[in-house]
Amino acid sequence: MASKHATHAIEHFFFKDGATRALFRWLDFRLFVSQQNIQLTSSKNTTAQSATDYLHAWQQQASLTTPATGILRLFSVIAMIIGFTAMVGVLNVREHTFINIWVPLALFAFLPLLLSLSSFYLSFLSPSKQHLHHHPVMHWLINKLQLQPFIPYKNLLLPWLFWQVQSAAILFSASALLSFFLLATFQDYQFGWSSTFITDNATMTQLMNMISWPWQWLFEAPMAELIQQTRFSVQTANIAVTANNNWWVTLVMSIVVYGVLPRLLLALLLRHQFIQQLRHNIQHSSDVEQFIVAQQHQMSRNPIQSENLTSENTSVQLPSSNTVLLSWQQADLSFPIAKNLGTDDWLKDEKWLMSDASHFDKPVWIMIDPMQTPTGELADSIELLQQHNSSVSLVLYPINTDDSRYQQQQKSWHFFAQRHAVSLKEGHDNG
Numbered sequence: 001m002a003s004k005h006a007t008h009a010i011e012h013f014f015f016k017d018g019a020t021r022a023l024f025r026w027l028d029f030r031l032f033v034s035q036q037n038i039q040l041t042s043s044k045n046t047t048a049q050s051a052t053d054y055l056h057a058w059q060q061q062a063s064l065t066t067p068a069t070g071i072l073r074l075f076s077v078i079a080m081i082i083g084f085t086a087m088v089g090v091l092n093v094r095e096h097t098f099i100n101i102w103v104p105l106a107l108f109a110f111l112p113l114l115l116s117l118s119s120f121y122l123s124f125l126s127p128s129k130q131h132l133h134h135h136p137v138m139h140w141l142i143n144k145l146q147l148q149p150f151i152p153y154k155n156l157l158l159p160w161l162f163w164q165v166q167s168a169a170i171l172f173s174a175s176a177l178l179s180f181f182l183l184a185t186f187q188d189y190q191f192g193w194s195s196t197f198i199t200d201n202a203t204m205t206q207l208m209n210m211i212s213w214p215w216q217w218l219f220e221a222p223m224a225e226l227i228q229q230t231r232f233s234v235q236t237a238n239i240a241v242t243a244n245n246n247w248w249v250t251l252v253m254s255i256v257v258y259g260v261l262p263r264l265l266l267a268l269l270l271r272h273q274f275i276q277q278l279r280h281n282i283q284h285s286s287d288v289e290q291f292i293v294a295q296q297h298q299m300s301r302n303p304i305q306s307e308n309l310t311s312e313n314t315s316v317q318l319p320s321s322n323t324v325l326l327s328w329q330q331a332d333l334s335f336p337i338a339k340n341l342g343t344d345d346w347l348k349d350e351k352w353l354m355s356d357a358s359h360f361d362k363p364v365w366i367m368i369d370p371m372q373t374p375t376g377e378l379a380d381s382i383e384l385l386q387q388h389n390s391s392v393s394l395v396l397y398p399i400n401t402d403d404s405r406y407q408q409q410q411k412s413w414h415f416f417a418q419r420h421a422v423s424l425k426e427g428h429d430n431g
Contacts, residue, residue: 007283009050009051009052010051010052010055010282010288011279011282011283013052013055013056014026014029014282019160019271019274019275019278020160022278023156023157023160023274023278024150025059026156026278026281026282027150027153027156027157028062029055029058029062029287029291030153030285030287031149031150032058032062032291033287033290033291033373034373051288051292054291054292054295055288057295058291071141071144071145072145072164072168075141075164075165075168076167076168076171079168079169079171079172079175080171080172080174080175081175082172083108083171083172083173083174083175083176083179084175084176084178084179085179086107086108086176087104087108087175087176087177087179087180087183088179088183090103090104090107091104091179091180091183091184091187091189092183097190097192097232098190098191098192098193098194098230098232099189099190099191099192100191100192100193100194101191101192101193101247101250101251102193102194102195104251104255105211105251105254108173108176108254108255108259109251109254109255109257109258109259110258112169112172112173112258112259112260112262112263113258113259113262115169116169116262116263116266117262119162119165119166119169119266120266120269122135122162123159123162123266123270123273124273127347131345135158137165138158138161138162138165141161141164141165142157142161155277155281155346156274156277156278156281159270159273159274159277160274162270162274163267163270163271163274166263166266166267166270167267169263169267170260170263170264170267173255173259173260173263174260176255176259177252177255177256177260180251180252180255184248189248190230191230191247191248191251192230192231192232192247193227193230193231193232194231194232201224201227201228201231202224204227204231205222205223205224205227208221208222208227208250209221211250211254212250212253212254214253214257215253215257218253219246219249219250219253220246221246221250222246222247222250223246226246226247230247280376281376284376284379284380284383284420285374285375285376285379286373286374286375286379286412286415286416286419287373287374289374289412289415289416289419290373290374290412290415293408293411293412293415294408314423314424314425314426315425315426315428316365316395316425316426316427316428317427317428317429317430318335318367318395318397318427318428318429318430319335319336319430320365322362322363323362323363323364323365324338324360324362324363324364324365325337325338325365325367326338326339326340326341326364326365326366326367326385327339327340327341327366327367328340328341328342328366328367328368328369328372328378328381329341329342329343329369329372330367330368330369331343333367333397337367338360339352339357339358341353341366341378341381342375342377342378342381346377349377349381350380350384353381353384353385354384358384358385358388358389359388359389360389363389363390363391363392363393364385364389364391364392364393365393365394365395365425365427366381366382366385366392366393366394366395367395367397367427368394368395368396368397368413369396369397369398370396370397370398370399370400370406370409370410370413371405371406371409372409373412374412374413374416379416379420382394382420382422383420386421386422392422393422393423393424393425394413394416394417394422394423394424394425395424395425395426395427396410396413396424396425396426396427397426397427397428398427399426399427399428
């Protein structure tokens with residue numbers, strides 16, 4: 001219970017001002033920890049402190065990044081202006097008595113639906129969803145928002161940006177609806193239809209029934225009689241029309257159902273995905289442990305997870321024929337390894353880790369350079385390996401006890417190993 005309470009308190013520290021502030025507070029913290037000198041100027045206090053006490057001390061001394069949110073606001077305002085003026089243009093640029101219903105349907109219902117579906121694919125299904133060079137709009141936003149230092153953490157940055165862009169897209173559709181109601185309140189607009197390819201009223205009636213299907217329980221679709229009455233051509237003069245309200249109701253409901261609701265649902269889904277990924281990253285990263293160890297300057301109780309931290313390592317000889325050797329971001333080892341993780345794209349590593357190729361009968365040792373920093377990606381790799389292998393261990397290699405940083409890094413790896421239920425060993429060359 002104590003460890004769960006401490007973990008919850010750490011999450012609350014980062015999320016206390018909302019999801020967006022949590023993201024940049026966490027990314028600032030990760031950048032701070034990634035530096036070699038991460039000791040706070042006031043961390044000489046010998047009294048025991050909680051994890052959140054250290055985090056509050058860090059926040060008081062750190063210079064937190066505030067993204068250029070004015071750019072996002074401007075982006076949203078531009079989307080609203082475009083939506084508002086586009087509807088004004090469609091309603092008032094008329095060559096005939098009727099406004100062709102296909103024009104506003106295409107601009108404010110069908111096109112937004114298509115963009116929502118493409119955004120869903122790019123955000124959730126595309127194999128290149130984490131490749132920044134495949135998202136030029138996101139790359140442009142990162143530059144404009146001055147977020148270049150956070151590009152190494154694009155697995156968190158991109159979901160947040162997708163969410164922000166989708167929120168701006170909702171404003172486009174909402175402002176178009178607002179424009180329609182404002183203008184329709186003080187002016188009389190007549191809607192009809194005209195088409196080069198649809199040559200009979202029956203086809204148009206079937207299409208309108210299909211489009212109106214989601215809300216037919218609430219409003220009826222344009223009837224065959226209305227469709228016949230409101231068909232016009234270039235030669236059409238004034239036509240007597242009844243039940244014109246069916247057309248504008250169809251237009252409004254189409255914008256709501258196909259333009260606003262998909263974007264709203266997608267924005268909520270993106271927000272949920274972003275928050276879940278951020279929480280998972282905070283929970284499984286060892287950055288907090290490494291930061292706290294640096295402040296304490298001694299082996300002590302893990303303030304987040306455990307009161308029984310074992311400080312002894314097991315020395316092992318390398319290479320070992322009785323184990324399967326993997327490596328983490330070490331492609332230049334002098335002995336053969338089954339797989340080098342952490343240097344390729346994460347999606348490729350994840351695919352391998354979830355395949356039968358990652359199932360072994362022997363114990364699995366992951367070779368780790370002690371001078372590296374424990375990461376969330378390594379934690380994810382260990383978790384996937386543990387699903388298919390009964391024994392997974394971390395082996396620090398090469399060992400350099402003469403390096404002043406080694407003892408400090410060793411403490412971080414102890415915390416990391418215990419948190420993820422793996423044993424920690426020191427690897428030495430045979431002979």
